[in-house]
Amino acid sequence: MFRANQSPANGRKSSLRTICVTLVGVSLLSFGALILQPLSHLDKQDAPTYSPTFSSPSYVQGPPTQRFRDNLRNDTKYITSWTSSGWTNDVITYGNLIYLALITERIPIIPKFLSSHIDKSEPPFPFGEVIDVPRLSQAIGIPLLEWHEVKDSESQVLDDLGCWSVWETVRKNKGDPYPRGSPTLSRLKLDISWTRTPDWIKLTPPGIEDDHASFWSLATLGFPEARSNNLQSTNHPSPQHQVSLPPDDQVLCFDYLYYVGAHHTWEWELDYSPAWRFVGQHMRWTASIERLADAHARRAMKVPVDEPTPPYISIHIRHGDFGDQCHDIPLDQCFASLSVIARRVSEAQEDLRTRKGIEVTQVIMTSDESDPEWWSKVRALGWTWVDYATERTEEIYGKWYPVFIDAVIQSNGAGFVGTRGSTMSVLASRRVQSWHDGPTRIVKWGSPGADDH
Structure with a gap:
């Protein structure tokens, strides 16, 4: 039972409660009015903003360096790949790369988009200027790096790196048994020594001609056992320095990751697609x-x-x-x-x-x-x-x-x-x-x- 005559202190508490209840009510009404609007009616400027869950500099040594390896942390493993097939396909390729990063527990390093489909003279476009990286990172629970955060874009130092060639394996019966190149490699000043991936990385049975590789088959090459058991595969010396290097352990890298699936070819068209569900749908616009x-x-x-x-x-x-x-x-x-x-x-x-x-x-x-x-x-x-x-x-x-x-x-x-x-x-x-x-x-x-x- 409330007292008829409250003390001044109790009166102040009652007034405070009244104010709080009123403010909460106004807030709820405002929020309700907002969520009842169709999504397409919302002002794009009111879209949620995301602060980085992971700070990119904390996963490298500091500002971009002349040699990419000087900026990598000794206690961290990374994964990267490159593109060469038009912007939308490149978005899918980077989605596949990031999904591989999730299942191998590595940090993806993402290059810029190439302008091959519009005008080759147009400069490459940074991934993070069209895709909201902080929001993506928060949604998938891992940090993401871009190559220009790791290596100075103006660097003229040619870095040696050993990588896996997927293309050479999936195309070996089509008269195209070579690693798939990308203009990005020369832009990043990377001299790659390629090692052919084993035949079992193919997604489809041997008798079926198709270019798709399996996510988990590729992922195994990011772990010590499968990597060490397949280092005897065909190796190509790097084109510039002519050095033969095994696939790098700290920076797991593949030549081309557009044709990759978990169970089926062209999986981004299918509702269960893990690369879409766990990565692609979180790649929202800036x-x-x-x-x-x-x-x-x-x-x-x-x-x-x-x-x-x-x-x-x-x-x-x-x-x-x-x-x-x-x-x-x-x-x-x-x-x-x-x-x-x-x-x-x-x-x-x-x-x-x-x-x-x-x-x-x-x-x-x-x-x-x-x-x-x-x-x-x-x-x-x-x-x-x-x-x-x-x-x-x-x-x-x-x-x-x-x-x-x-x-x-x-x-x-x-x-x-x-x-x-x-x-x-x-x-x-x-x-x-x-x-x-x-x-x-x-x-x-x-x-x-x-x-x-």
Whole structure:
């Protein structure tokens, strides 16, 4: 029972309690209002920020050095690899590298992205300027290093390093029995002595011609027993210094990690994919890239300044070099028509309507198609796209940015429609499913009626 006449002290305590309860109530109401907003309506500037769980300098000796080994800690083991197959494939390659780092308990050292798919004269782009490294590190529970944190990017010192060649093994029956090179090696001033991985690293049985290696087979080479038992494999002296080195124990390195799976080939397309589940889905964009893509998307949709970004369906239609796979079939019969794509868009819209109660009318197209007539038909459907020429995106930001902005716009769709066989569509589909619980559809093509269903 409360007393009718409280002491001054008790009165102050009661007032304090009242104030606290009021503040908590206001906070809960504000939080509730926030979480009830659709994710696509949130201001990108309000995205959570992450402080590094692991400080990169603590896993090297200090600032980048002229020789990479001078900056490595004696009590730490590392893992690295390189890329050479286009940005989206390189994202998958680094996802595989980081997953290997998890299962071998090593720290990944990640090189910059190469610009081979846009303009080879464009400088490589740092991994951490497009992928939110602190957030990724916190999500997966290990630190990540980038090569420019380890070795001075301006260093002219040529470092010797012994590495494993996966490519030589998986390609030995295809007339291509050599390690897979990368322009990154010369940029990092690395002189590699390659040792061929044993045949048992292949994911598929010997009779099946395929380029995939097994995650856990490769992982065993990062441990003393398997490493020492396979040092007699074919070794290639380094091209510059002509030294033959065994695969390095402290820096486990492989020539190419794009074709790697745990159980099946092309595993990033499958829902159980461990590299996607444990790494890929945590490779979120940096806040600056998010904001830039959101601004481009808003202008494409003509969203007033004082209104939130509406939910939209994102589309990725790849034509370009896919035409080479059409052979004798005319392109207009080989590629899916816009009416077929529109049917897939309608399916995604209906899914959002029935499952989430969201009416999504905005549709943003991303494509490498260059035919103006095709784009006019896109406009006739009521869809839009980012006009990078009008935006002067390359001129202002650089040639990398249209690729990045397309990927972010694709990933932030409330639903997504993509192209069968395109890794850009695969990753966009995975991101929309994982990040936004959105419906996705992949359009089949290659012959008339390929996507009939």
